[in-house]
Amino acid sequence: MNIMRKHLNIVGTVVTVVLSACFAALIIGLSFTKVQPDPFSATDEPVTKVKLSAASGVDIAKPIIDISGWQLPSDMDYDTISQQITGVIVRVQHGISMKKKNNAAYMNGKDKAMATHIKEFQKRNIPVAVYAYVNGNSVAEMKKEADKFYERAAKYKPVYWWLDVEEVTMKKDFNKGIEAFRAELAKKGAKNIGIYTQDWFVTANNLTVTSFDSVWLAHYGGDTGYWDSSPDTTIPYDLHQYTSRGRLNGFSGDLDFNRVTSVADYNKIFNKGKLLK
Template sequence: MNLTFKKIAGLLMGAMAAFTISTNVSASKTKIADVSQYQGNINWSKASKDLKFAIIRVQHGDTGDADFRIDTKKDINANGAYKYKVPFGQYGYAEFSSVADAKKEAKDFYKRSSSKTRFYVLDNEHRKGKGSEQSYVNAWLSTMRKLTNKPIVYYSYQSYVHTYKINYSKFDGSWIANYSQKPDVSTDLWQYTSKGRLSGITGNVDLSKIVDSKTVNSWLKQSSADQAKPTYFTSVPSSKQVTTTRNIYQYNDVNFKSRVSKLAAGKKLTVKAVSKSDHGAYRFELSNGNYITANKAYVSN
């Protein structure tokens, strides 16, 4: 074998090896896991080698529920997934007991979620109210539609859907759990086990399989526009009070050129007038003379 041939053969073998490694790495990213604080400290560097995408818990119930808790790993997991380029959605375990409670829970869930999430999930498996469960689901969804343009997915168990006759057709897709066999209700993503294994996690983890790839892939598309088209308060509420629903800033000018300070979500404020910026955005003028947004996605009356 002459030297030139040896060099060519070596280059070809190297290229083939690199292609094989690349293909195997790509092929290994097939698992879909939902995770929470119960998975402990996830090694996202290792998990990223297995994951096509992840679904991360944000909260369990909401303020007022006896077992309410914000997932202690929600930010760590979101940041870890993002750092290692794992696309992710986020879910909130619902315990709403009325239409008003469902609306509040949606707003709080949105506020607590990461801006980097690709989609949002309603985890609806806990019946608590005495009214129509469907009306609670509808109220949650309609509230989220006002807050985001990202996909919104319905999750539950097959048995729960049957028992309460939930219609989730207005969601952007469904994720249904049934561990014995493929769900007999409409589903795009099937949670098939709670005893899966994943690199980077010690112990069991829920795993899911794609049923409708076109729909599920649409959840993962990156969007530069999370916010829906803004809707504004155009007049001062009769109470002259508004409450921030997300962290915002107050400014000393209507065009928001000079920032004064940060206002935490849940802050009650007294307003005295509504003004418009040079670009046509409505602002509330506060009793202290500063300005905040009048965007309904950030403040409520």
């Protein structure tokens, strides 16, 4: 639509010049203050940014990141990153064997960066949870993966243990295999065991998630780097992975961003169920 412009008279011209000068001064003043975009501003739904009291020192509007050997420790400024997050979930393994070599994991499945990531964030008082990509093709192999997961991570005393379930790796009784992994991990001594998956994957494969202490759902919406959509599901979940394109100062690449929707969920996952004080 074209908008007709009115011609200015002399008085109008003077007023316009004065207003333009004031506006220019305002712009110059604002240029000295860099305003960062709010990473939690939604594009298609209202988002309430919740901040806890200063006494708790935790702002649950800050993202929780999950990382692996694909994020090289040499590329990460742990000091800077730690100031921008409230928790981290570190991959421990991709199964117990790899078919092909890659830069992120050894041939025995162990993540190459897990120890460094865990230690560096724990040194900075960031609560650390861990996850394992579930890759067993039988109940027996699922139990072996659980044993290795525990063996590799237990000494770091993670706040939560997650099974990353993204593909059906057993031809039949996949639910039985997942439950065998969870049960074996609990038998070894792991507390607080959750499952990471997607709502459509649960439905399509008739997965049972009720035996887990928590559910972590991936739902990206437009995968814009911001929270712009939430899972439309009846599955109760405590953690939401909302983008794979998050950006933080201290790391030049993309990161997975996650969010909790309440203080109670944060306490459950990252504060060992205790209330923040």
